[in-house]
Amino acid sequence: xxxxxxxxxxxxxxxxxxxxxxxxxxxxxxxxxxxxxxxxxxxxxxxxxxxxxxxxxxxxxxxxxxxxxxxxxxxxxxxxxxxxxxxxxxxxxxxxxxxxxxxxxxxxxxxxxxxxxxxxxxxxxxxxxxxxxxxxxxxxxxxxxxxxxxxxxxxxxxxxxxxxxxxxxxxxxxxxxxxxxxxxxxxxxxxxxxxxxxxxxxxxxxxxxxxxxxxxxxxxxxxxxxxxxxxxxxxxxxxxxxxxxxxxxxxxxxxxxxxxxxxxxxxxxxxxxxxxxxxxxxxxxxxxxxxxxxxxxxxxxxxxxxxxxxxxxxxxxxxxxxxxxxxxxxxxxxxxxxxxxxxxxxxxxxxxxxxxxxxxxxxxxxxxxxxxxxxxxxx
Numbered sequence: 519x520x521x522x523x524x525x526x527x528x529x530x531x532x533x534x535x536x537x538x539x540x541x542x543x544x545x546x547x548x549x550x551x552x553x554x555x556x557x558x559x560x561x562x563x564x565x566x567x568x569x570x571x572x573x574x575x576x577x578x579x580x581x582x583x584x585x586x587x588x589x590x591x592x593x594x595x596x597x598x599x600x601x602x603x604x605x606x607x608x609x610x611x612x613x614x615x616x617x618x619x620x621x622x623x624x625x626x627x628x629x630x631x632x633x634x635x636x637x638x639x640x641x642x643x644x645x646x647x648x649x650x651x652x653x654x655x656x657x658x659x660x661x662x663x664x665x666x667x668x669x670x671x672x673x674x675x676x677x678x679x680x681x682x683x684x685x686x687x688x689x690x691x692x693x694x695x696x697x698x699x700x701x702x703x704x705x706x707x708x709x710x711x712x713x714x715x716x717x718x719x720x721x722x723x724x725x726x727x728x729x730x731x732x733x734x735x736x737x738x739x740x741x742x743x744x745x746x747x748x749x750x751x752x753x754x755x756x757x758x759x760x761x762x763x764x765x766x767x768x769x770x771x772x773x774x775x776x777x778x779x780x781x782x783x784x785x786x787x788x789x790x791x792x793x794x795x796x797x798x799x800x801x802x803x804x805x806x807x808x809x810x811x812x813x814x815x816x817x818x819x820x821x822x823x824x825x826x827x828x829x830x831x832x833x834x835x836x837x838x839x840x841x842x843x844x845x846x847x848x849x850x851x852x853x854x855x856x857x858x859x860x861x862x863x864x865x866x867x868x869x870x871x872x873x874x875x876x877x878x879x880x881x882x883x884x885x886x887x888x889x890x891x892x893x894x895x896x897x
Contacts, residue, residue, distance in 0.1 A: 524735075524738070525731070525735060525739065525744075525747045526747075526751075528731045528734060528735065530727050530728065530730045530731035530734070531728070531731050531751055533727050534724045534727040534728050534731070534751060534755060535751065535754055535755050535758065537720055537723060537724045537727065537755070538720055538724070538755035538756070538758040538759045538762070538790065539758055539762050540720075541716045541717075541719055541720035541723070541759075542713075542716050542717070542720070542759055542762040542763045542766065543762065543766070544716065545712045545713075545715060545716030545719070546712055546713065546716060546763055546766040546767070547766055549708065549712050551770070562588045562589070562608045562609065562641065562644055562645065562648070563588060563589045563590075563591050563606070563607050563608055563609075564586065564588050564589070564590055564591070564607075564608065564609045564610075564611065564648070565590070565591045565592070565593045565598040565601070565607055565609075565610050565611070566579045566582075566583075566590070566610075566611050566612075566613070567593075567594075567595045567598065567610065567611070567612040567613065568613050569612065569613060569614050569615045569617075570613050570614065570615050570616060570617040570618050572617065572618030572619075573618065574617065574618035575613045575617050575618055578613065578617075578655070578656065579613070581655060582611075582652055582655060585651075585655070586648065586651075588648075591607060593607070595610075595612070598610045598632070599632065602632050602633065602634050603634065605634055605636065605637065608633060608634075608637060608641060608644075608645050609631065609632070609633050609645050609648060609649070610631070610632035610633070611629065611630070611631060611652065612629070612630040612631075612632070613629060613630075614627075614628060614629075614630065617629075627656075629652070629653075629656060631649050633645050709767065709772070709852065709856065710825060710849050710852040710853050710856060711823070711825035711826075711849060713760075713763050713782070713786050713852065714785070714786060714789045714823075714845060714848035714849060714852060715820070715845070716759070716763070717756075717759045717760075717763075717786050717787075717789040717790035717793065717848075718789055718790070718793045718816060718819070718844070718845060718848075719793075719816070720755070720759060720790055720793065721752075721789075721790050721791075721792070721793020721794040721795075721796070721797055722793055722797050722809075722812045722813070722816060724755065724794060725793075725794055725797035725798050725801060725809075725812070726797075726801070726806075726809055728748050728751065728752075728794070728798070729798075729801055729806075731748075732744050732748070740883075740887045741883040741884075741886040741887050741890075742880065742883045742884050742887050744883065745879055745880055745883035746880070748794075748798065749795075749876060749879075752790075752791050752794040752795070753791065755790065755794070756787045756788070756790040756791040756794070757787055759786055759787060759790040760782065760783040760784075760785075760786035760787050760790075761783070763782075763786055764779060764782070764783060774856075777855070778855045778856060781851065781854070781855035781862065781865065782852060782855055782856070784865055785848055785851040785852055785855070785864075785865050785868065786848070786852075788848075788865065788868040788869055788871075788872050789844060789845070789848040789868065791872050791876075792844045792868065792871050792872050792875060793844070795872065795875035795876055795878075795879055796812075796815075796844070796875055797809075797812045798879055799875065799878060799879050799882065800812055802879070802882055802883070802886075803882075818836070818839055818843075819839070819843045819844070819845040819846070820845065821836050822836040822837070822839040822840040822843045822845070822846055823840070823843065823845040823846050823848075823849045824840065824846050824849050824850060825849045829846075844868060844871055847864045847865075847867045847868050847871075848864075848868060850864040851864035851865045851868065
């Protein structure tokens with residue numbers, strides 16, 4: 519007990535525990551607010567250039583403007599193209615001359631789209647989704663115009679033909695049921711990445727701090743005892759990490775059930791503990807160089823975590839790494855609980871990893887003590 523108190527008088531141990539709070543505040547307090555209202559912020563701007571100036575082209579533009587929740591800018595083509603280049607305009611839709619005549623004649627008219635490939639990934643995806651939506655709207659209008667044209671050629675009065683086609687083209691009512699909807703949209707998906715990432719980065723950096731405490735106490739305690747004391751410190755810090763994370767989420771209005779809170783809390787705590795154990799094992803064998811190896815391993819785990827790419831989309835190497843990656847199981851568990859399924863299988867894998875790594879580290883510490891003892895006896 520005396521040795522335990524002496525160990526925890528070391529300033530580096532308390533710096534390590536403080537890092538548990540710091541990295542959650544850093545990762546969640548800085549990154550997540552930027553996604554907080556991302557789903558409600560329709561920041562995309564669109565411009566239309568109507569070279570046809572027909573009744574059909576004007577109705578097309580009016581219908582699109584009414585259906586899209588974006589800002590519409592009134593620009594000339596030259597101004598719009600310049601705005602596309604400096605990214606102040608995200609999409610330019612140009613209706614060419616003769617659009618209306620081609621539509622009435624039953625021919626397929628063309629629409630020109632302009633956007634910049636340098637747009638942010640999320641915005642680029644939204645632009646491409648809008649072009650698909652516009653295409654569907656234009657295709658429906660073209661089909662109506664062509665069918666009306668066919669009926670009038672058969673002798674049906676225009677107004678009667680228009681009513682007949684409008685009835686046949688009545689939109690289909692549909693219901694969409696989303697399986698496992700993620701709360702808070704993009705913000706919710708970022709929680710799945712940044713909470714375990716903050717826990718893992720804490721473990722990586724915190725282990726370097728714990729090694730300083732170990733160096734100051736290596737003459738006073740055996741490696742095995744130091745390993746036990748480090749694990750107690752790691753458990754204390756690991757319990758703090760999800761507690762701080764949950765408080766930050768609460769501040770941003772994320773509403774979670776008790777099951778979700780429990781699942782996320784245990785998952786993030788295990789992720790922090792695993793990170794400390796894994797980083798500590800590397801540093802035990804290769805010293806300070808273990809920090810660089812841990813950084814490389816972190817980058818690999820971010821790719822193989824499943825937060826950015828599904829396992830099926832990963833290169834073979836990353837797909838294999840994901841099978842043994844703590845970050846992969848942490849992200850999967852986070853999504854599992856946030857989706858509301860409440861299945862503990864991924865979290866149980868993390869618990870097994872934590873036990874295995876802790877036992878390996880204790881065995882390595884015992885071996886180091888044994889070798890030191892044999893060396894002293896031979897000396």
